[in-house]
Amino acid sequence: MALSIRLRLSVWYLAVLCASLAVLGSVIFIGVQKSVATIVDGDLQDRLKAAKLFMAQQIPKELGKDLQDEFQEYSASQPGGELLQISDDSHSWIFQSPSIQKYNIAPPILAKPAGDGAQAGFQTIGSLRLIAGRTFLNGQSYYVQIATDVSKFNLLLQQLKWLLLISTPFAIAFALAGGYWLSGRALKPVKQITERARLIGAEELSLRLHVPKAADEMRLLAETLNDMLERIETSFHRITRFTADASHELRTPVAIIRTTAELALRHKRDEREYRQALLNILDEAERTGSLIDDLLSLARTDSPNPQVVMRSADLARIAENAYAKATHLAAQNKITLSLEINKREVYLDGDPEALSRMFLVLFDNAVKYSPVGSEVKAVFDVRGDRAVFEIRDSGIGITPDALPHIFERFYRADSARTRSGGGFGLGLAIARAIANAHGADIQAESQDGKGSIFRISFTVFSQPRLEALPK
Numbered sequence: 001m002a003l004s005i006r007l008r009l010s011v012w013y014l015a016v017l018c019a020s021l022a023v024l025g026s027v028i029f030i031g032v033q034k035s036v037a038t039i040v041d042g043d044l045q046d047r048l049k050a051a052k053l054f055m056a057q058q059i060p061k062e063l064g065k066d067l068q069d070e071f072q073e074y075s076a077s078q079p080g081g082e083l084l085q086i087s088d089d090s091h092s093w094i095f096q097s098p099s100i101q102k103y104n105i106a107p108p109i110l111a112k113p114a115g116d117g118a119q120a121g122f123q124t125i126g127s128l129r130l131i132a133g134r135t136f137l138n139g140q141s142y143y144v145q146i147a148t149d150v151s152k153f154n155l156l157l158q159q160l161k162w163l164l165l166i167s168t169p170f171a172i173a174f175a176l177a178g179g180y181w182l183s184g185r186a187l188k189p190v191k192q193i194t195e196r197a198r199l200i201g202a203e204e205l206s207l208r209l210h211v212p213k214a215a216d217e218m219r220l221l222a223e224t225l226n227d228m229l230e231r232i233e234t235s236f237h238r239i240t241r242f243t244a245d246a247s248h249e250l251r252t253p254v255a256i257i258r259t260t261a262e263l264a265l266r267h268k269r270d271e272r273e274y275r276q277a278l279l280n281i282l283d284e285a286e287r288t289g290s291l292i293d294d295l296l297s298l299a300r301t302d303s304p305n306p307q308v309v310m311r312s313a314d315l316a317r318i319a320e321n322a323y324a325k326a327t328h329l330a331a332q333n334k335i336t337l338s339l340e341i342n343k344r345e346v347y348l349d350g351d352p353e354a355l356s357r358m359f360l361v362l363f364d365n366a367v368k369y370s371p372v373g374s375e376v377k378a379v380f381d382v383r384g385d386r387a388v389f390e391i392r393d394s395g396i397g398i399t400p401d402a403l404p405h406i407f408e409r410f411y412r413a414d415s416a417r418t419r420s421g422g423g424f425g426l427g428l429a430i431a432r433a434i435a436n437a438h439g440a441d442i443q444a445e446s447q448d449g450k451g452s453i454f455r456i457s458f459t460v461f462s463q464p465r466l467e468a469l470p471k
Contacts, residue, residue, distance in 0.1 A: 005190075006183045013179040017172060025164040032160060036153045041122060044131040047146050048120060051084065052135045055144070059137050071095040083128070083147040088140065100147060108132035108143050127151040189218040193225065205233040242409055246295055253284040253291075260284075294426040297357075297433075313352045315387055315458060316344045319359050319380050326363030334372045337363070342381040348458055350438045358434040361427045362391050362454050370395035370451075387458040398446035406444060407432040 051074075058070050075084045075097045086094040087107040105125060120133035128147040135142050193209050200207045208229060211222045264277035323339040330337035348355075366376045370393045378391040398406060410425040435442040435456055446452035 006180070006187055009183040009187075010176060010180045013183070014172065014176050017175050017179075021168050021171060025168060029157070029161055029164060033157055036150075036157065040129050040148060040150055040153065041131070044122070044129065044146055044148060045120065048131050048133045048144060051086075051144050051146060052133065055086070055135060055142060056137060059142075068095060072097070083149070085145050087143045087145075094142065100145075103128060103147075105130065105145060105147070108145060124150075127154065189222070193218075193222060197225070200229065205229065205236055246291075246410070250288065250291065253288040256284045257281050257288075291426070294430060297430050310349050310351060313348050313350045313355055314344075315346045315348050315355070315389070316341050316380055318352055318355045319378070319389055322356050322359035322363055323378065325360055326367060329364060330367045330376065333367055333370070335367050335370050336375040337367065337378075338376070339378045339380070342379065343387070346380075346382055346387045348387070348438065351434075354434045355438065358431045358456075359389065361431040362389075362456075365427055366391050366393040366395065366452070366454070369393070385459065388455060389458075390453060390455045392451065392453045394451040397448045397450050398444070398452055399448045403444060403446055407442070 054074050058074075071084075071086065072095075075082050075095075082097045082099040085096040085100050085105065085107075088094055091107040093107075103125065105128075108121070120131055123130045123132065125147075127149055129150045130145060130147040132143060132145045135144060189212050196207070196209050208226045209222045211226065212219045260277050260280045264274060269277075320339065320341065323337070327337055363376075363378070366378075370376055374394045376391065376393045378389070380387070380389050382388070407428050408425075409429040432442050439459055441457045443455050443457075444452060445455070
């Protein structure tokens with residue numbers, strides 16, 4: 001079973017703490033042990049030097065009977081000096097203090113120096129730390145052994161070892177409890193975020209997570225999740241509104257088709273009445289089909305992986321083709337439509353069919369809302385590194401409060417933009433979606449009753465780059 005993050009943090013903290021305390025305890029114990037040994041050995045070396053100096057001053061050319069008394073007096077006057085014994089080359093004892101005799105320490109066997117010199121060696125015998133050295137006086141070698149009782153030091157080290165062994169588990173337990181408590185406090189914001197997130201549903205998308213005051217990772221997480229919720233809420237409302245609007249738009253033609261068919265079938269009618277009923281049904285079916293095509297176009301542009309074939313596209317030629325299609329609509333409405341192309345061979349990596357529909361939407365929109373006998377002018381030009389398509393009409397215009405919403409789906413600015421005009425409020429939304437898919441910027445300028453200007457700005461490339469594109 002997987003452990004919670006809090007328990008995993010506590011376990012990892014415990015493992016790191018145990019390893020750290022083991023290393024620290026070992027370093028402390030070994031360090032104290034070596035320090036004690038260094039102090040004891042240093043003291044023994046100093047005492048050995050002092051004993052050799054005393055021997056150089058006291059030993060005559062021939063040993064006398066009072067030598068034992070001299071050494072006994074020296075041994076009694078030195079700190080710890082009672083553990084002292086001296087022997088000669090024949091391993092005969094020159095002096096042994098009474099306190100060292102009970103240990104039965106044999107005379108040392110040291111290698112003789114090549115000339116006059118001295119050497120010393122350390123040895124541990126039971127609770128004694130022993131140093132042995134040779135001194136050369138009056139043509140005779142003497143061996144000096146001095147010992148000190150290290151049982152008190154060993155007891156100190158033993159107590160230190162047990163202190164470390166006993167205190168470490170308590171320290172680990174205390175640290176584990178503290179670590180578990182600290183991890184709980186550290187993860188408390190996560191718990192709060194989780195509990196708050198559980199309250200957010202389709203009906204409560206406006207709720208947001210609490211953002212901690214501290215500028216840490218939890219604050220960044222809360223802000224990131226809030227931004228995500230903001231995008232989700234916007235998308236959800238957009239989809240909900242889009243679905244409701246689409247349902248409303250589809251319900252009207254379906255109701256008309258159904259009502260027309262029911263009325264035609266209610267009584268026996270002549271051929272002319274039946275024909276008129278079928279024409280009405282056909283007209284509504286065509287409008288419904290057009291609406292469904294628009295909805296499919298928007299659905300494709302909303303897809304994260306739209307199936308659009310991007311290839312080299314001549315913007316001027318595409319705009320010109322769209323203009324040719326729009327002239328028929330303009331002629332029906334007795335509107336003068338013109339297109340001025342100031343720059344040709346301007347290329348864009350895009351979908352020619354989608355771009356043609358975008359231009360046609362703008363032509364159709366300008367013609368549809370312009371009065372009879374008016375003029376609509378379109379211009380295509382290059383300004384710097386941007387290709388600009390601009391279309392200007394002298395129609396009914398757009399009010400300032402409606403202007404920011406004209407690219408929204410199913411939005412109609414006023415009563416003039418109704419079903420009688422043949423629109424569903426999707427044309428400009430489709431144009432903006434196509435522009436965005438091609439990295440273009442689409443804008444609108446308008447004054448109520450004084451016409452409108454729609455402008456699209458593209459990032460384009462020249463003919464040499466076109467040749468480098470894959471075919």
